Amino acid sequence: MTNLRARLATAIEVTVFLAIPSAAAMVIFVAIGAMAPLAAVLAWLGVFAATLVLILPVVAALTMLSNRQSVPEDQPSMRLVPSVIGRVAAAFDQMTRELRQREDQLDAARRATRTILESLPVPLVLMSSDQTISFANQAAETILGETLVGKKLPAVLRAPALLRAAEIVISGAESQEVTFDIGVETPRRLEGYMQALGDTHPTQGTIALLLHDVTELWRTERLRADFVANASHEIRTPLATLVGAVETVLGPARDDPEARQRFLLMMQEHAERIERLVDDLLSLSRIERIEHETPGSTVTLRSVLEQACSALEWKARARSVRITLKLPDESAGVHGDADELGQVFQNLIDNAIKYGDPDSEVVVSARTIESGVTADGWKSQGPAHAITVADHGPGIAPEHLPRLTERFYRVDKARSRQLGGTGLGLAIVKHIVSRHRGALTIESEPGRGSEFTVYLNAAAKKAEPAPVK
Ligand SMILES: Nc1ncnc2c1ncn2[C@@H]1O[C@H](COP(=O)(O)OP(=O)(O)OP(=O)(O)O)[C@@H](O)[C@H]1O
Ligand SMILES: [Mg+2]
Secondary structure: HHHHHHHHHHHHHHHHHHHHHHHHHHHHHEEEEEEEEHHHHHHHHHHHHHHHHHHHHHHHHHHHHHHOOOOOOOOHHHHHHHHHHHHHHHHHHHHHHHHHHHHHHHHHHHHHHHHHHHHHOOOOEEEEOOEEEEEEEHHHHHOOOOOOOOOOOHOOOOOOHHHHHHHHOOOOOOOOEEEEEEOOOEEEEEEEEEOOOOOOOOOOOOOOEEEEEOOOHHHHHHHHHHHHHHHHHHHHHHHHHHHHHHHHOOOOOOOHHHHHHHHHHHHHHHHHHHHHHHHHHHHHHHHHOOOOOOOEEEEEEHHHHHHHHHOOOHHHHHHHHHHEEEEEOOOEEEEEEHHHHHHHHHHHHHHHHHHOOOOEEEEEEEEEEEEEEEEOOOOOOOOOOEEEEEEOOOOOOOOHHHHHHOOOOOOHHHHHOOOOOOOHHHHHHHHHHHHOOEEEEEEEEOEEEEEEEEEEEEEEEOOOOOOOO
């Protein structure tokens, strides 16, 4: 009802406005005596009424248009309004529908961009010019911690080099590249690429920061450098002794057969040491080269372990050490290379003899497990065999355990060298076990002894014994 009255009021307003020219004409006609005043008033009222009748549907249509909240698919009442307004309304509707479609498409594109950025494996952070983070993808949160959005960059990454780069981009530079380190306990090296985006980015960021975690590469580089330094040092020491001994034999000890003999024995010992070192380095590099290829052959544990034990029998006897082999399943087989596995167990048994107490027992035992999982996350592919080499020796302090398999790492350097060790044995063991998709665990209690356990995936069928050498 109020609607109708409002529409009528608008129509009257418009009609009064439109009837002004006819009123002026009537006044002129009356003034020049062409029309009687009453006739003029009646004529004007007639014009007014006719205009009002004609204007009413137009006002109704315009009111309807202006009151509409949404664009209808088809509005029958629109067909009744004067054709020009109807066409204008239809064009307006069409335009609105197209705009809405475009908006939907833009929305979909924005969502797709966000999803792609979200799932990118490259850590990405977007931030505004005051360094407030507006977006961080999953990969960035994995490196920098969760809930980054809303925080300021300096609160998340305390790396002066990176913050300097951010300032440079904020003050107008297009992009910046920077390398920086984070973390104290477990340091990580990151490369950051910062790019100014402008204000049009879908996630509202004005600066994009792409990160590249190069920690592994950095660590490998450092390891390689350390390795070269260590290897050179290991070779230089016996080499220097060798050169000194040769000079003595050729010089002062030339006419002293006893001293010559002593120096020649020393030379032999150091030459053998260099030979062992080179052999171990070659073994290590060979294993590293083929580490990604799993061995195709199958061997029985019995043959591998018996051969390893008998190869070290003389060494054990020299220290009055008894080696006991406990093999409940005689036919237990594993996928593996007989020579490489032989090297693994010879190394472990050799260590047990060398570092265990003299006149003690070294127990080599194997057991089958349905499925194996180790503390460092290794999981067997099915049934597995766990082979443990246990000694009764001084044991190893816990702080050394994680580093034992590093190249040249020794708990007691002097003792290892004196026993002829290169410090590469356990590194070789680790790489061979890794090539066999197995695991190595070390348990030790200072004063009570150590247990080195090798986990190997069991072979499905009965294995052929390894060829006897
Ligand atoms: N059973 C063990 N008991 C105590 N310490 C051990 C034992 N096995 C290894 N270690 C320690 O770990 C270090 C590294 O062992 P690894 O076998 O790699 O080198 P190595 O025995 O010194 O040299 P190589 O094996 O080349 O003869 C040893 O120097 C020793 O200090
Ligand atoms: Mg060793």
